[in-house]
Amino acid sequence: MSALVYLPLGGADEIGMNMYLYGYGPRDNRRWIMVDCGIGFPDAAHAPGVEIMTPDPAFIAAESDRLDGIFITHAHEDHIGAVGRLWGRFKAPIYCTKFPAAIARRKLDEFGVSPKNLNVVDQNTPVKVGDFSVSFFPMTHSIPETSALVIDTPLGRIFHTADFKIDDSPAFGDPMDRDAMRKMAEEGVLAIACDSTNVFEPGFAGTEDTIKQPLRDVIAGSKGKVAATTFASNVARLKTLAEAARDSGRAVVVAGRAMQRMIEAAVQTGIMTDFPETITEDEARDIPDDHLFYLVTGSQGESRAAMARIAGDSHPSVHLKAGDTAIFSSKTIPGNETEVSRIYNLLAERGIRVVDDSMADIHVSGHAPRGELEEVYSLLKPKYAIPMHGERRHLHEHAVMAPSWGAEAAFVVPNGSMLQIAPGEPKIVDDVDTGRLYADGNQLIGAMDGVVRSRRKMGMNGHIAVSVILDDNGDLVVESDARVTGAPEESKDWTGEIEGVIAEAVDGAIEKLKAKDRRDDDKVEEAIRRAARSTASRLWGKKPETVVMLTRLD
Numbered sequence: 001m002s003a004l005v006y007l008p009l010g011g012a013d014e015i016g017m018n019m020y021l022y023g024y025g026p027r028d029n030r031r032w033i034m035v036d037c038g039i040g041f042p043d044a045a046h047a048p049g050v051e052i053m054t055p056d057p058a059f060i061a062a063e064s065d066r067l068d069g070i071f072i073t074h075a076h077e078d079h080i081g082a083v084g085r086l087w088g089r090f091k092a093p094i095y096c097t098k099f100p101a102a103i104a105r106r107k108l109d110e111f112g113v114s115p116k117n118l119n120v121v122d123q124n125t126p127v128k129v130g131d132f133s134v135s136f137f138p139m140t141h142s143i144p145e146t147s148a149l150v151i152d153t154p155l156g157r158i159f160h161t162a163d164f165k166i167d168d169s170p171a172f173g174d175p176m177d178r179d180a181m182r183k184m185a186e187e188g189v190l191a192i193a194c195d196s197t198n199v200f201e202p203g204f205a206g207t208e209d210t211i212k213q214p215l216r217d218v219i220a221g222s223k224g225k226v227a228a229t230t231f232a233s234n235v236a237r238l239k240t241l242a243e244a245a246r247d248s249g250r251a252v253v254v255a256g257r258a259m260q261r262m263i264e265a266a267v268q269t270g271i272m273t274d275f276p277e278t279i280t281e282d283e284a285r286d287i288p289d290d291h292l293f294y295l296v297t298g299s300q301g302e303s304r305a306a307m308a309r310i311a312g313d314s315h316p317s318v319h320l321k322a323g324d325t326a327i328f329s330s331k332t333i334p335g336n337e338t339e340v341s342r343i344y345n346l347l348a349e350r351g352i353r354v355v356d357d358s359m360a361d362i363h364v365s366g367h368a369p370r371g372e373l374e375e376v377y378s379l380l381k382p383k384y385a386i387p388m389h390g391e392r393r394h395l396h397e398h399a400v401m402a403p404s405w406g407a408e409a410a411f412v413v414p415n416g417s418m419l420q421i422a423p424g425e426p427k428i429v430d431d432v433d434t435g436r437l438y439a440d441g442n443q444l445i446g447a448m449d450g451v452v453r454s455r456r457k458m459g460m461n462g463h464i465a466v467s468v469i470l471d472d473n474g475d476l477v478v479e480s481d482a483r484v485t486g487a488p489e490e491s492k493d494w495t496g497e498i499e500g501v502i503a504e505a506v507d508g509a510i511e512k513l514k515a516k517d518r519r520d521d522d523k524v525e526e527a528i529r530r531a532a533r534s535t536a537s538r539l540w541g542k543k544p545e546t547v548v549m550l551t552r553l554d
């Protein structure tokens, strides 16, 4: 019996690293398509030293010969970011429209994947792969050319919204085509897989238009230099900001490669035709402060981005001083508050005025709040709702709301759960292993492999290395040696250096072992480790990670 199933591997337990699978066929011979292949950003406290994570795609990597296509809805990193990094595990054709393709090409190139694997398709033109027929349906969002996917299968139609908001006067492209959606409703929509990001927000997000005047007011009311930050990928916002600056008689400098690349991609693909003229950072030197405007990266407080460097006055070319203004035309993503407020404080300390969306209406969200979600449900009239693109609490809230918007039933399907959508009543039919991969140095490692866990432990409790040399009988050849990293060396609470006290305790523990045990490496190492850690704990009150190097001389 053929069934239609939905299986999220990422994105349905977090806002980030989206990766959704749809499968069709008999259980033992299902064919798959993947929707999106994104990255996430782990927080530094949880995964020190890791800046990028991806879903663990082991499930679909093991059946990659049954994966018929990878569909990318739009060019945000949480949807496209892993397409180069993970492609080697799937080796399936990629499908997307022109603008995301411009971004994907660079990501494939970075990992040596041939651009031949990338198929550029037009919106509203069905792509047939196996039993699936998939159309890219234009939606409005905070990056150009975002598409929902209309996925037709022998068992019914799924509308996968991707990320969207309803913007009736978008900076690029057309407003959402309500007539086409009404027509889809007449034909029947079996299920909607729907963005849950703003499910807790009432009302409507508002169009990009509404922030133009407030932004002009802020910029016109600023003295000295102005630097504004937003997401590099929010091309519409970059244009809104640049136009507001131009209208206030300021020359626009785009500082930061990520932003320059996005603007270039939008111009090269013909999406953006009228971005205000910009000048280089060099040319800016000859222009008076009152006539300068910088567009910079770093709206989320990223430590290596331009805004953080400007705040610390370590940017190579952009220098703000007391009386200048920094504009955050963005929303702080949950989890980034600490970093962002650190930047605010650095700026404040130097007398630089900070303006954000709490002080002026200079940001609109790219995700649909309740009013817009309800409108999409009422246009499409889906039978079933599958909330996605959210943390667990967003998915649950969305599932609670969906029936009031007309859905017959809603299903919370977290990462790794397989929902059989049809035939029959939808139900969870399987659970597969999922998780996260961390990009660590040049390796992709499993989040549960222990690498980052032991690094975190070292970060919290320090590290002891003990070197012990024994003869065949298990007698000490020389006194043992200990090295401690990340611990106080001396204190009035103990005599001598902590390393010496630990080494002595280790020697004492070895001497206390029975002669037979002293010839057993495992027993000796365990005794050493225990002595080192309990000594550190007794003196300092912490138990560092401990490494034992045991040498036997014969």
Ligand SMILES: [Zn+2]
Binding pocket: 016, 076, 078, 079, 163, 389
């Ligand atoms: Zn997203």
Ligand SMILES: [Zn+2]
Binding pocket: 074, 076, 141, 163
């Ligand atoms: Zn997005």
